[in-house]
Amino acid sequence: MLFNNLMEFMGIEPGRIQFSWISSAESTKFVEVVNEVTAEIKALGPNMRFVKEKAKVA
Amino acid sequence: MLEYNDKIKEIAGRLLKDCSVEMVIGFRKGTVPMMNEPHFAKTPADVEDLVWDSNCGINLANYLTDRKEKIGIVAKGCDSRNIVTHIQENKIKREQIVIIGVPCQGMIDKRRITAMVKGEIQEVVENGDKITVKGHDFEETFAKQEVLQMNCTVCQHRNPVIHDELVGEPVAEQTDVDRYADVKAIEAMNPEDRWAFFDDLFKSCIRCYACKNACPLCYCPTCFVDESKPQWVGKSQDALDIKTFHFLRAYHCAGRCTDCGACERACPVGINMRILTKKLEMDGKELFDWEAGLDLDVRPALDVYQPNDPDVFIK
Amino acid sequence: MKIVQIDKKDWGAGLKKLRDAFRLVGPVRDGDYHSFKELDQGTEPDFEFSNTRLSVKEIIYPQSEDLFEFSLDQSSEDHDQMREVAKDYSPRAVLGLRPCDAKAVELVKLNFDTDEYKDPYWLNLYQATTFVGLACDRPCSTCFCTTAGCGPYHEEGLDVLLVDEGPTYLAKALTAKGEALLTAAGWETAAEAEAVIVEKRAAAEALILSKVATDKLQEADTLALHGADFWEDVSFACINCGTCTYVCPTCWCFDIQDEVHGTQGKRMRNWDSCMFPIFTVHTTGHNPRDTKLQRVRQRFMHKLKYFVDKYDQGIMCVGCGRCVRQCPVNIDIRRVCDLMNSYAASDACAVEGS
Numbered sequence: 273m274l275f276n277n278l279m280e281f282m283g284i285e286p287g288r289i290q291f292s293w294i295s296s297a298e299s300t301k302f303v304e305v306v307n308e309v310t311a312e313i314k315a316l317g318p319n320m321r322f323v324k325e326k327a328k329v330a
Numbered sequence: 331m332l333e334y335n336d337k338i339k340e341i342a343g344r345l346l347k348d349c350s351v352e353m354v355i356g357f358r359k360g361t362v363p364m365m366n367e368p369h370f371a372k373t374p375a376d377v378e379d380l381v382w383d384s385n386c387g388i389n390l391a392n393y394l395t396d397r398k399e400k401i402g403i404v405a406k407g408c409d410s411r412n413i414v415t416h417i418q419e420n421k422i423k424r425e426q427i428v429i430i431g432v433p434c435q436g437m438i439d440k441r442r443i444t445a446m447v448k449g450e451i452q453e454v455v456e457n458g459d460k461i462t463v464k465g466h467d468f469e470e471t472f473a474k475q476e477v478l479q480m481n482c483t484v485c486q487h488r489n490p491v492i493h494d495e496l497v498g499e500p501v502a503e504q505t506d507v508d509r510y511a512d513v514k515a516i517e518a519m520n521p522e523d524r525w526a527f528f529d530d531l532f533k534s535c536i537r538c539y540a541c542k543n544a545c546p547l548c549y550c551p552t553c554f555v556d557e558s559k560p561q562w563v564g565k566s567q568d569a570l571d572i573k574t575f576h577f578l579r580a581y582h583c584a585g586r587c588t589d590c591g592a593c594e595r596a597c598p599v600g601i602n603m604r605i606l607t608k609k610l611e612m613d614g615k616e617l618f619d620w621e622a623g624l625d626l627d628v629r630p631a632l633d634v635y636q637p638n639d640p641d642v643f644i645k
Numbered sequence: 646m647k648i649v650q651i652d653k654k655d656w657g658a659g660l661k662k663l664r665d666a667f668r669l670v671g672p673v674r675d676g677d678y679h680s681f682k683e684l685d686q687g688t689e690p691d692f693e694f695s696n697t698r699l700s701v702k703e704i705i706y707p708q709s710e711d712l713f714e715f716s717l718d719q720s721s722e723d724h725d726q727m728r729e730v731a732k733d734y735s736p737r738a739v740l741g742l743r744p745c746d747a748k749a750v751e752l753v754k755l756n757f758d759t760d761e762y763k764d765p766y767w768l769n770l771y772q773a774t775t776f777v778g779l780a781c782d783r784p785c786s787t788c789f790c791t792t793a794g795c796g797p798y799h800e801e802g803l804d805v806l807l808v809d810e811g812p813t814y815l816a817k818a819l820t821a822k823g824e825a826l827l828t829a830a831g832w833e834t835a836a837e838a839e840a841v842i843v844e845k846r847a848a849a850e851a852l853i854l855s856k857v858a859t860d861k862l863q864e865a866d867t868l869a870l871h872g873a874d875f876w877e878d879v880s881f882a883c884i885n886c887g888t889c890t891y892v893c894p895t896c897w898c899f900d901i902q903d904e905v906h907g908t909q910g911k912r913m914r915n916w917d918s919c920m921f922p923i924f925t926v927h928t929t930g931h932n933p934r935d936t937k938l939q940r941v942r943q944r945f946m947h948k949l950k951y952f953v954d955k956y957d958q959g960i961m962c963v964g965c966g967r968c969v970r971q972c973p974v975n976i977d978i979r980r981v982c983d984l985m986n987s988y989a990a991s992d993a994c995a996v997e998g999s
Contacts, residue, residue, distance in 0.1 A: 273643045274584050274613050274632075278577060281516060281609045283525030292645035305645055321525055327568040327904050329913055330707035362787060365975040368882040388974060392884065445677050450695065450785050466783075534675070536699070536708065539921070540886035540973045556923050564904055566709035566915050596973035598888045599698060600677060 284321050287312055331435050332456065334382045337497040338404055341430050342377040345402045351428050354402035355393050356380040363454045364440035368393060380404075382497075384456055387437035387479055389592040391546040394422045401427050404497075406434035408481075408590035410490035411623025412546040415586055418626065421549060431493025433501040436474065436482035437591070441600050443477050446470075481591035481604060484509045491624050510612045512605055528573060534599040535572045537565070541603055544596035547583050554578060580606035585614050585632035586622050649827055650836035651814040659830035660689060660740075666829045667775065668737040670704055672697050681739065690741045692809070695785045696965060700894035701746040702753065704739055705770040708891075709915045712766065712901065718908040727912065732766075738775040738826055745788070745963040747778050747802030748795035749894030752963070755956050756897055766914075775826045777816075778803040782849050785966055789855040789979060793964030797853065798846035808842055815842060857982040859960050863953050865985070870950055871942065875984050880941035882974040887918035889944070889968040889976075895961050898924075919944055945981045 276289050290312070292305045342354040358369035358379040366385050371377045382404070390403055391412035401422075405413055410431060416422045438461055444451060449465040456462075462471045475483075484507045489500045508514075516524055539555070542548045554562045555575055563578065564571035580587075580603070587607040594604050614620045617640045620631035651659065663669060664686070671690025672679040679694040681704055713727040754771065757764040781788070781797035790796050800806055804823030808815040815838050818824040827833065890896040900917035903910055917924060920941075925934045934940050952961035962978065969977050 273617065273640065274610055275581060276643055277613050278581060278606065278609060280521075281513075281524065281606075282528050282573070282577060283521045283523075285521050290645065291643055308645075321521075322570060322574070324564070324568065324570040325906055326909065326911065327564050327566045327571065327709070327913065329566045329568055329709035329711060360975040361977040361980060362970060362975065367975040369878075370881055393881070441677065452786055536887075536891050537915075538887040538891050538918075540884065540888050543884035543886040544973055552923070556921070558902070561904075565900070565902065566904075566913060567707075568709070596884070596886070596888075598892060598971040598973070 282321075284319075285316050288316055288319060331432075332383055334432060334497045335380075338380055338382050338430060338432075339377045341495050341497065342371055342380055342402060342404075343374045345428055346371065346374050346377065350400065351402040352399040354380070354404070354430070355390050356404040356430075357382065357386050357388075357390075360385065363451050364438065364443065382432065384436065384438045384461070384474065385440075385454075387439075387591060387595045388544065389546050389590040391416055392544060392592065394427065395546070395549045396421060397426075399426070402430055403427055404430045404432060405490055405493070406432045407485065407488040407490055408434075408588045410492050411487060411588040412590060414492055414623040414626050415588070415630075416546065418630070424626070428495065429490065429493045431490030431496045433490070433496070433498050434482075434485075434488045435501055436478045436485070436488075437595075438474065438477045439479040439595075442479075443472070446472070446477070479591045479595065480602070481589045481594070483507065484511075485589070487588075487621075487624070492626060510608060513609045513612050516605065516609070529569065531601060531603070531605070532569070532572050532576060535576070535601055536599060537567070537572065537575065538598060540596040540598060541593035541601075542579055544592040545583070546590075546592070547586050548579065554582075576603055577606055580610060583607050584610040585618075585620060585630050587611055588623050646818045646820075647824065648815055648817045648836050648838045648842070649832050650810075650834050650838065651816055651832045652834075653812055653814065655832070656814070657689060659832050660684075663738060663826070663830045666736060667826070668735060669740060670737055671740040672742075681742075684740075692741055692779055695781075695783065696743055696745075696967070698967075698971075699892055700749065700965065700967065701739060701742045701776075702749065702894050702896075704737075705750070705774055706753075706767050706897070709913060710766060711911050711913050713912040715910050715912070716908055717905065717910060721908075730911070732769070734769045734773045736773050736775065738777055740777045741779045741807070742776060742803075743781055743965070744778050744797060744799035744801075744803065744806070745790045745793075745795050745965040746894050747776055748790075748799055749802070749963045749965070750776070751802040752895050752958070752961060753897050755958065775804045775822045776802060777805040777807060777823070777826065780806055780808045780845070780849065782809065782845065782852075784849065784853050785970075787855060787966030787969045788853055788964055789857055789966065790964035791850050791853045792856040792859065793962050794959035795963050796846070797849035798842065806842075808845060810841075817842060855964075855966075855979060857964070857979050858986045859949070859953075859982065861986045862949055862960065862982075863957075865950065865988070867946075867950060867954070870985055870988060871946060873985075873988050875988070876938050876942045879945070879976070879981055879984065880938045883920070883937055883941045883976055884974060885920045885922060885937055885940060886973065887916075887920055888971050888973060889978075890918040890920055891916060892967040892971050893962075894965060894967075895948075895963060919947070941976075945978070945985065948978070949982055949985055 290309050294302050345351045353370045353372050355370050357366035359381050360366045364385050389409050391409045417424050453464040459474050460471050563574045618631035669684040671684050673682045673691050678698040711730040715727050716724050757767040800819050804820045806817045898917045899914045901914045903912045926932045948961045
């Protein structure tokens with residue numbers, strides 16, 4: 273939670289980082305959460321923050 | 331605070347004379363204005379070098395880590411809280427140290443002062459609440475309140491929370507301060523502006539690690555920035571790697587930082603990176619009602635599980 | 646070599662002409678201090694400063710620099726081959742560096758340009774650069790250049806020396822490169838001003854009040870210095886950050902490393918610091934300098950003893966004072982130098998290196 277708050281504080285859009293506690297016996301919940309998170313992140317669009325492809329140096 | 335000078339020397343001399351400690355860690359006068367150098371005294375004669383004034387912002391708890399001797403240490407409010415954390419994290423034993431507590435009235439900020447005058451500063455004289463700054467062709471006097479280190483302006487723990495000796499009467503704690511004004515200002519921004527703010531904040535960082543090394547909390551034998559298998563963060567001047575270093579270091583201090591300001595003070599390019607640890611400190615207070623290093627007998631909030639720990643963030 | 650006089654009214658026009666031949670770099674105000682930056686169109690260098698926060702070394706020796714690129718994509722024709730990175734070595738002129746920084750470049754050159762080995766990256770940038778220095782008339786209290794092998798009007802390492810005369814600059818061409826630059830700018834009004842420069846030089850040198858003693862360093866016994874008893878006191882405050890090494894114009898150490906992303910990679914180098922704990926770590930895990938004392942001692946021994954012995958060109962320090970001003974814990978090389986110099990002067994017997 274502190275980490276999520278720190279990331280949002282620095283400019284990651286709220287909702288881009290999500291947490292869930294799912295036991296291996298909770299397959300239904302797993303499916304639900306995956307679908308939900310996928311939809312929510314897709315709605316936010318591609319992530320532009322904290323993306324490093326190649327170090328930008330001299 | 332200059333009146334503490336004699337008391338510190340007296341206590342240090344006494345501790346060394348009767349061998350209660352093998353060394354006393356304090357400060358000696360610096361060679362440039364507004365600086366003092368961390369210094370140890372090992373004999374009663376050495377204590378004459380010890381000084382105390384408003385340029386003692388460096389956190390001396392940083393010099394205790396993993397030492398084996400019996401040590402006398404001069405500690406202001408924030409330093410003493412770091413000593414508590416150090417003991418709880420097994421970096422020093424309580425029995426090893428004699429804490430010479432200093433009720434602190436704030437440290438002055440050399441960068442702030444330098445920006446307020448025009449020309450090279452040759453001497454800074456402290457007289458109670460007045461700070462007189464002298465240069466080649468100027469002399470200006472400021473009220474100490476105008477030139478305090480930023481963390482001192484919002485400090486609410488000026489008196490040592492743990493001590494064996496006290497060099498003066500406890501001072502009144504500041505009450506009317508908004509500790510998190512800076513944090514709230516960022517929180518009022520939208521994500522784009524926040525990202526731009528941090529871009530700008532870290533643009534001068536040269537990865538010298540003065541902030542990390544001045545911090546008493548940063549004592550890992552191998553810091554994450556030095557790892558290469560796996561490499562958590564790049565070592566170059568890539569802007570993203572720089573940001574990552576800073577937020578990850580701040581995150582390692584979550585629940586432990588006492589806002590002593592040593593990091594900002596040490597930075598050679600004047601980056602105000604405290605904003606990150608301040609955010610974590612605010613969350614610690616609001617979510618866990620936790621402040622680091624206040625009580626030796628209470629395990630830190632992030633160390634223990636309480637049934638009422640906030641968990642709204644988990645699906 | 647010739648001296649020209651530049652009316653400050655003609656300064657801007659001259660800079661404009663220079664842009665036809667050079668990329669211009671100079672000090673600009675950067676927050677509370679000055680930094681060397683590339684000057685875009687219309688920006689003039691700001692000479693209202695004592696010295697820049699970081700030295701000129703970052704201009705010819707960037708802190709992070711690409712060396713090679715490579716592809717790991719097996720279907721690519723040149724996979725697993727190191728390719729040179731396209732670099733821009735077009736001519737550039739640094740306007741307004743101080744003589745201490747210029748001397749420092751020459752000291753670094755002793756290391757990067759030898760008969761056995763030449764650093765192509767450093768040399769290419771060095772050779773592409775024309776150094777136009779600005780003499781110091783108001784040195785800082787932490788400057789000790791006159792006892793560190795240079796001075797406020799020192800000419801080593803410079804192609805042109807600018808002297809501020811109020812409404813004009815005097816520009817002394819020191820090399821062919823320097824002359825070429827003055828011609829390119831159209832600054833050609835000759836001046837008989839050697840005497841003026843000599844006088845101003847003496848006045849500036851007299852203002853340098855901070856001095857170090859280095860006369861006994863070369864003859865000192867290395868092991869005796871190494872085993873001296875003052876290192877514990879000197880090194881105690883050190884927090885082993887890289888500030889001193891990064892702001893120092895004569896420090897040159899770097900670390901080479903690869904970074905790979907997917908199938909594309911690059912090999913780059915970054916400034917490294919002997920202050921960092923892992924600087925000397927071996928692949929076995931052994932670290933010959935794993936204590937702070939050993940590292941701090943090493944740095945001062947290198948600057949003030951090993952370099953002196955190896956190159957016979959004085960100390961590896963130009964007295965710019967940056968480390969003194971910037972060290973977060975106020976470790977002062979001037980104090981250490983005097984400790985080392987006077988230790989050598991005593992009759993201490995050689996002790997076994999510790």
